[in-house]
Amino acid sequence: MNQNIVELIGRxxxxxxxxxxxxxxxxxxxxxLLPGDAAQAALGQSATPETVAALRLQFGLDQPxxxxxxxxLAGLAHGDFGVSLSxxxxxxxxxxxxxxxxxxxxAITTAVSVPIAVSVGILAAVNRESLIDRMVSLGTLSLVATxxxxxxxxxxxxxxxxxxxxxxxxxxxxxxxxxQFLRAYAMPVLTLCAVVIAQMARMTRAAVIxxxxxxxxxxxxxxxxxxxxxxxxxxxxxxxxxIANAIALSLSYLLGGVIVVExxxxxxxxxxxxxxxxxxxxxxxxxxxxxxxxxxxxxxVLLADLCAxxxxxxxxx
Amino acid sequence: xxxxxxxxxxxxxxxxxxxxxxxxxxxxxxxxxxPWGGGPTPPPVRPARRRSLAARxxxxxxxxxxxxxxxxxxxxxxxxxxxxxHSVGAIVTPDVFAGFSAKLPLGSDYxxxxxxxxxxxxxxxxxxxxLAAALLAAITGxxxxxxxxxxxxxxxxxxxRLLDAVTSxxxxxxxxxxxxxxxxxxTLLILTAAISYMPGSYRxxxxxxxxxxxxxxxxxxxxxxxxxxxxxxxxxxxxxxHPMLTDTGLRFTFVVLLLSGLSFLxxxxxxxxxxxxxxxxxxxxxxxxxxxxxxxxALAIAILTVGVNLLIDGLPHRGRRKVAPTTDGGH
Numbered sequence: 001m002n003q004n005i006v007e008l009i010g011r012x013x014x015x016x017x018x019x020x021x022x023x024x025x026x027x028x029x030x031x032x033l034l035p036g037d038a039a040q041a042a043l044g045q046s047a048t049p050e051t052v053a054a055l056r057l058q059f060g061l062d063q064p065x066x067x068x069x070x071x072x073l074a075g076l077a078h079g080d081f082g083v084s085l086s087x088x089x090x091x092x093x094x095x096x097x098x099x100x101x102x103x104x105x106x107a108i109t110t111a112v113s114v115p116i117a118v119s120v121g122i123l124a125a126v127n128r129e130s131l132i133d134r135m136v137s138l139g140t141l142s143l144v145a146t147x148x149x150x151x152x153x154x155x156x157x158x159x160x161x162x163x164x165x166x167x168x169x170x171x172x173x174x175x176x177x178x179x180q181f182l183r184a185y186a187m188p189v190l191t192l193c194a195v196v197i198a199q200m201a202r203m204t205r206a207a208v209i210x211x212x213x214x215x216x217x218x219x220x221x222x223x224x225x226x227x228x229x230x231x232x233x234x235x236x237x238x239x240x241x242x243i244a245n246a247i248a249l250s251l252s253y254l255l256g257g258v259i260v261v262e263x264x265x266x267x268x269x270x271x272x273x274x275x276x277x278x279x280x281x282x283x284x285x286x287x288x289x290x291x292x293x294x295x296x297x298x299x300x301v302l303l304a305d306l307c308a309x310x311x312x313x314x315x316x317x
Numbered sequence: 318x319x320x321x322x323x324x325x326x327x328x329x330x331x332x333x334x335x336x337x338x339x340x341x342x343x344x345x346x347x348x349x350x351x352p353w354g355g356g357p358t359p360p361p362v363r364p365a366r367r368r369s370l371a372a373r374x375x376x377x378x379x380x381x382x383x384x385x386x387x388x389x390x391x392x393x394x395x396x397x398x399x400x401x402x403h404s405v406g407a408i409v410t411p412d413v414f415a416g417f418s419a420k421l422p423l424g425s426d427y428x429x430x431x432x433x434x435x436x437x438x439x440x441x442x443x444x445x446x447x448l449a450a451a452l453l454a455a456i457t458g459x460x461x462x463x464x465x466x467x468x469x470x471x472x473x474x475x476x477x478r479l480l481d482a483v484t485s486x487x488x489x490x491x492x493x494x495x496x497x498x499x500x501x502x503x504t505l506l507i508l509t510a511a512i513s514y515m516p517g518s519y520r521x522x523x524x525x526x527x528x529x530x531x532x533x534x535x536x537x538x539x540x541x542x543x544x545x546x547x548x549x550x551x552x553x554x555x556x557x558x559h560p561m562l563t564d565t566g567l568r569f570t571f572v573v574l575l576l577s578g579l580s581f582l583x584x585x586x587x588x589x590x591x592x593x594x595x596x597x598x599x600x601x602x603x604x605x606x607x608x609x610x611x612x613x614x615a616l617a618i619a620i621l622t623v624g625v626n627l628l629i630d631g632l633p634h635r636g637r638r639k640v641a642p643t644t645d646g647g648h
Contacts (some may be wrong), residue, residue: 018478019481019482019485022479022482023480023482023485023486026482026483026486027486027494030494030495030498031494031497031498033498033499065523097423107627113605137379137384137630138379138627141379141623141626141627141630142619142623142626142627144626145570145619145621145622145626146580146619146622146623147574147577147578147581147594147615147618147619149578149581149594149597149615150615150618150619151603152610153597153604153611153612154612156604157604157607157611157612161604161605161606162607162608172628208325220636255487255489255490256487256488256489256490256578259489259578259582260492260578260581260582263581263582264601274490274493275493275582275584277497278493278494278496278497278584279583279584281497282497283497283498286494286497288492290486290490290491290493290494291485293487293490293619294485294486294487294490297486297487298485300362301485
């Protein structure tokens with residue numbers, strides 16, 4: 001680690017922090033733009049001018065917007081996301097119950113998809129323009145554009161309704177045995193993986209092909225290195241940065257994809273919490289969930305960039 | 318290091334000669350090898366205007382499949398009222414979730430309505446909404462991108478940073494947030510989708526425009542004393558048109574997926590309107606009984622989006638934006 005790398009990393013982290021700040025402003029602005037405010041929405045039909053005024057005072061809605069923003073931001077810094085409008089529970093408590101479940105789903109999907117996608121991508125890149133490559137290209141291109149709920153509904157029809165291997169609503173309470181684990185996660189993970197693998201494989205293929213076209217690879221081929229050696233020892237180390245980037249961007253798709261998947265399979269994760277919050281117009285909860293998802297995205301992209309910086313030999317002197 | 322991370326490929330300098338060639342009259346793909354091999358190979362010597370349509374389009378096999386799928390979807394969308402055997406709301410059979418039959422080719426839905434007619438009208442709404450949103454995103458994105466390229470560094474920097482922040486909100490979350498705040502009328506859905514995908518369009522337009530503005534003919538125009546608006550509209554825009562159209566096609570598929578996803582969650586298109594996503598939602602109860610109608614609307618969405626993707630990938634010059642559909646894909 002030399003001075004240069006530390007400086008680069010520092011700057012990159014600072015940019016992420018700045019972006020997160022802007023994102024928080026955008027989120028706050030949008031959720032507070034509405035003329036009829038949260039108090040009105042929370043009371044619904046039973047709103048009288050007095051109760052609305054009282055609730056506005058309770059929510060602090062009588063203060064100017066920038067003060068409320070600063071207040072909200074200060075709360076966030078302490079891990080205080082405010083109080084849910086629909087059931088008066090602290091938002092952080094609601095999230096605490098859901099976040100680990102979503103993270104588990106994401107972790108399993110990552111563990112399954114990354115090895116498959118990277119090997120498929122490399123295989124397609126090495127056998128470029130062959131039958132394998134064309135099939136991978138066509139298959140991934142189609143999968144990328146397929147809506148998640150098509151894959152999910154087909155999975156349910158095949159595995160739950162026709163074959164009776166799994167139950168349609170996957171998640172039911174405690175998971176103790178491996179069998180239960182498999183039953184609970186097989187279909188959600190399958191659905192998420194389908195799209196993630198397709199994206200990741202395409203981008204990995206592109207990254208490796210770009211390296212294979214460079215002159216140092218030609219040099220390695222000319223000096224008589226075996227194809228496996230050329231790919232694994234010469235091209236791959238230089239493709240780590242782009243591949244990390246591909247993985248991060250594909251995984252960031254998970255952040256959106258989980259919404260549909262958690263809803264279909266009735267999986268009690270963060271995304272289904274957010275969908276409920278949107279239906280109930282529960283703004284503190286919506287704000288917190290959106291911010292968490294953005295944080296997830298920014299962290300993924302940051303990690304990919306750090307990988308690229310650290311794996312770049314020109315910066316390692 | 319690279320601050321515009323979400324679109325690494327797009328930030329890469331384009332091949333200048335390629336851009337210049339795009340503006341000339343040479344039909345694209347005329348003398349290029351067919352990357353997919355199986356595609357129609359253009360006859361080598363015949364003059365360009367005598368060539369058949371197939372050869373002039375220079376599509377690969379995958380491209381033709383995509384072309385057919387897109388045409389099918391568009392025809393259905395345009396001629397919906399004439400094709401549909403029943404009206405959208407008509408309850409035609411007491412049998413709910415009926416299977417396929419000669420009378421009801423795609424079965425009936427949860428109220429006993431004709432699924433085929435519902436899908437035909439749903440396709441119309443989905444295509445209409447997505448087209449409006451994609452065009453809106455592309456037009457504003459291109460305008461802002463051109464502005465960033467010709468206006469000063471300060472404007473460019475501010476705009477890029479701000480729109481970068483917008484892209485780091487996953488588009489589904491962004492849409493959900495707007496629906497929570499403002500509800501979900503059809504206009505609002507179009508606006509939401511347009512805002513979510515505008516930054517991506519901006520980023521591409523800007524990188525194209527910045528590359529073009531370094532070319533000689535733009536510098537000549539500048540030396541001639543032309544105004545910035547003239548340079549942007551007359552010198553730069555025509556050379557960006559082709560890649561921007563391709564990009565709009567991709568954006569169209571993202572919008573279709575986003576809007577049908579929202580409708581599927583019950584937060585997008587509201588009854589009495591129904592797009593393809595709402596059709597899946599309405600009939601999801603039939604899934605437990607193994608009713609095949611549930612899959613049909615989802616399949617219709619896939620035909621549309623996969624078709625556009627295959628078509629764009631099959632276009633000649635496919636090397637230039639090979640990874641684009643995946644880069645800012647579905648998040």
